[in-house]
Amino acid sequence: MSDQQAQIPVTVLTGYLGSGKTTLLNRILTEDHGKRYAVIVNEFGEIGIDNDLIVESDEEIYEMNNGCICCTVRGDLIRTVEGLMRRPGRFDAILVETTGLADPAPVAQTFFMDDDVRSKTKLDAVVALVDAKHLPLRLKDSTEAADQIAFADVVVLNKIDLVNEDELSEVEAAIRAINPAARIHKTERSGVDLKEVLDRGAFDLKRAVDNDPHFLDGDDDHHHHHHVEESGVRSVSLRAGDMDPKRFFPWIEKTTQIDGPNILRLKGIIAIKDDPERYVVQGVHMILEGDHQRPWREGEKRESRLVLIGRDLDEERLRRTFEACQA
Amino acid sequence: MPTVAPLDLDAHCIAVSWLGDVPHFALADGVVHRLDGGHKHAEAHDGLLAASRTLDGKALLTAGEDGRVCKVSSDGAVETLAEIGRKWVTSIAAGPQRAIAFASGRVAHVLLPDGKQKQFEHPRSVEGIAFAPKGLRIAVARYNGATLHFPATEGKPTELEWAGAHTGVTFSPDGNFLVTAMQENALHGWKLSDGKHMRMSGYPAKVKSFSWSAKGKWLASSGAPAAIVWPFQAKDGPMGKAPLELGTRGDTMVSCVACHPEADILAIGYGDGMIIAARFADQKEVLLRRQGQGGVTSMAWDGAGQRLGFGTETGECGVIDISA
Numbered sequence: 147m148s149d150q151q152a153q154i155p156v157t158v159l160t161g162y163l164g165s166g167k168t169t170l171l172n173r174i175l176t177e178d179h180g181k182r183y184a185v186i187v188n189e190f191g192e193i194g195i196d197n198d199l200i201v202e203s204d205e206e207i208y209e210m211n212n213g214c215i216c217c218t219v220r221g222d223l224i225r226t227v228e229g230l231m232r233r234p235g236r237f238d239a240i241l242v243e244t245t246g247l248a249d250p251a252p253v254a255q256t257f258f259m260d261d262d263v264r265s266k267t268k269l270d271a272v273v274a275l276v277d278a279k280h281l282p283l284r285l286k287d288s289t290e291a292a293d294q295i296a297f298a299d300v301v302v303l304n305k306i307d308l309v310n311e312d313e314l315s316e317v318e319a320a321i322r323a324i325n326p327a328a329r330i331h332k333t334e335r336s337g338v339d340l341k342e343v344l345d346r347g348a349f350d351l352k353r354a355v356d357n358d359p360h361f362l363d364g365d366d367d368h369h370h371h372h373h374v375e376e377s378g379v380r381s382v383s384l385r386a387g388d389m390d391p392k393r394f395f396p397w398i399e400k401t402t403q404i405d406g407p408n409i410l411r412l413k414g415i416i417a418i419k420d421d422p423e424r425y426v427v428q429g430v431h432m433i434l435e436g437d438h439q440r441p442w443r444e445g446e447k448r449e450s451r452l453v454l455i456g457r458d459l460d461e462e463r464l465r466r467t468f469e470a471c472q473a
Numbered sequence: 474m475p476t477v478a479p480l481d482l483d484a485h486c487i488a489v490s491w492l493g494d495v496p497h498f499a500l501a502d503g504v505v506h507r508l509d510g511g512h513k514h515a516e517a518h519d520g521l522l523a524a525s526r527t528l529d530g531k532a533l534l535t536a537g538e539d540g541r542v543c544k545v546s547s548d549g550a551v552e553t554l555a556e557i558g559r560k561w562v563t564s565i566a567a568g569p570q571r572a573i574a575f576a577s578g579r580v581a582h583v584l585l586p587d588g589k590q591k592q593f594e595h596p597r598s599v600e601g602i603a604f605a606p607k608g609l610r611i612a613v614a615r616y617n618g619a620t621l622h623f624p625a626t627e628g629k630p631t632e633l634e635w636a637g638a639h640t641g642v643t644f645s646p647d648g649n650f651l652v653t654a655m656q657e658n659a660l661h662g663w664k665l666s667d668g669k670h671m672r673m674s675g676y677p678a679k680v681k682s683f684s685w686s687a688k689g690k691w692l693a694s695s696g697a698p699a700a701i702v703w704p705f706q707a708k709d710g711p712m713g714k715a716p717l718e719l720g721t722r723g724d725t726m727v728s729c730v731a732c733h734p735e736a737d738i739l740a741i742g743y744g745d746g747m748i749i750a751a752r753f754a755d756q757k758e759v760l761l762r763r764q765g766q767g768g769v770t771s772m773a774w775d776g777a778g779q780r781l782g783f784g785t786e787t788g789e790c791g792v793i794d795i796s797a
Binding site: 198201202203204206208209210211219221222224225226229232233260261262 | 484485487501502519520522538539559560561563578579597598600616636637638640655656657678679786
């Protein structure tokens with residue numbers, strides 16, 4: 147299409163009933179943060195605000211007919227986003243609310259796999275609200291809770307006033323073990339600064355990893371947390387030196403093809419041999435994006451770092467084959 | 474030489490339709506404009522999602538973001554026919570004997586000629602809805618196929634299965650074929666007498682516009698750099714036959730098609746706003762409108778096939794007269 151309107155950012159907000167999601171949604175709709183949001187919800191019920199920019203939509207997961215079982219999109223979002231985008235100018239951004247039982251993968255993939263949606267919108271971030279008190283139980287009795295944390299760029303750890311210090315550090319460690327790349331905000335009554343939730347650019351390759359100066363810093367100290375092991379979701383953090391592009395690119399293509407169904411999220415900064423710029427990658431299941439980001443700064447350690455979050459990941463093989471790509 | 478009478482509006486055009494001699498332009502903001510001895514308009518919805526002309530050609534049925542279904546008459550009168558609450562009504566179809574079908578979420582609603590209302594719940598969303606040309610029969614496009622209902626009777630629905638998401642639906646004018654548009658850049662068809670499948674694939678983009686030619690001999694479609702026109706003269710439809718490709722462009726895609734009501738001529742609208750007419754027999758092309766600000770989203774011929782109404786995603790609308 148010939149119109150060159152800017153892509154509208156989309157924030158995905160996941161979380162169980164009772165996690166404080168409605169409180170956060172209402173804050174986003176009413177507080178003065180300089181942006182008007184169109185909100186796509188599963189049910190009008192919870193939100194007390196009457197606003198024509200709130201649209202109800204039935205979760206509709208469509209498998210793409212390409213033989214890939216993890217290539218799923220949300221058909222209802224395709225239709226609703228298209229409808230909203232026919233009347234631009236009424237809002238600056240879109241927020242998609244999903245229930246605690248929803249799989250975040252098709253939601254995220256919709257914004258990469260559907261050409262019409264992709265041409266008009268861009269995924270900004272996946273925000274997961276979790277209840278500090280009930281998360282351990284959720285991780286135990288469902289796969290969705292771990293999936294939502296695994297997918298999140300930002301985790302709002304809410305209701306911390308309902309747990310003691312030990313419980314809090316345990317629940318935080320559980321989140322970290324699932325997703326070492328997410329930012330965690332500890333709050334009471336969903337009282338997170340909205341700047342930390344909205345307009346994050348978490349899927350923007352130029353911004354994604356710079357938002358968090360400590361991205362993948364620290365040691366790979368895996369707190370092997372029993373709740374996390376039950377959920378089956380874990381992360382693998384890989385580190386290496388300069389990469390040989392002739393080995394690295396085929397490796398990451400192959401890895402996302404073979405392990406794609408098990409990889410929920412992937413993020414990394416890669417040092418390519420003889421390349422003065424940082425190369426950043428990110429992915430959802432088999433969808434992989436990569437681009438040059440910016441020059442390595444003086445004094446910045448040239449290093450390749452990659453985190454994969456998923457189920458049944460063979461850490462030993464991933465580490466060995468990743469390291470074999472070094473120049 | 475074709476002459477263009479522009480009507481510059483300011484919202485995405487959902488549908489162009491002729492009510493008698495008067496072209497109507499239904500825009501996404503909910504206003505229906507018309508050229509009836511001057512520019513007039515009627516406000517039908519707060520947000521309009523779909524529109525369909527009644528079979529008698531006297532009114533436009535509209536469906537909105539406000540959960541309402543309306544009838545807009547050629548004098549600009551707006552009558553509310555149904556209200557379902559706050560949920561979007563995403564598709565609408567006009568049927569024989571003034572029956573009306575519309576969809577919201579997973580429910581297909583039918584307003585029958587006798588004033589009765591029927592609802593059909595589906596396990597998955599109703600993505601498209603259409604009436605068969607004869608008899609009170611509707612088709613619903615859904616995930617993994619289409620469902621046929623007979624709303625005037627208590628009969629069981631007929632399920633037509635084909636894996637994938639079906640997003641739009643149309644019956645051939647003779648009622649022998651049902652064709653759906655799919656999420657994965659293809660059309661799918663069923664021969665209704667025996668359920669035989671027809672796969673029409675190879676499109677680089679989603680098919681968002683299709684149009685049957687006079688007497689249903691051809692089905693024209695968007696979704697490629699050329700208009701793809703499938704032959705439906707044979708009893709098995711287009712199977713084993715190559716489609717015509719009309720109006721091929723190198724720098725944009727066909728976004729909208731409208732078959733002439735009598736001749737085998739197709740109006741082709743493109744993503745850059747250009748419109749041409751192309752003849753099936755010799756593929757001869759005539760430029761009707763130069764490119765504009767936005768892609769063509771809707772076109773309709775008047776009853777005599779002399780004038781073509783058009784609308785675009787940026788609100789540039791108008792009427793092209795080819796009789797001069």
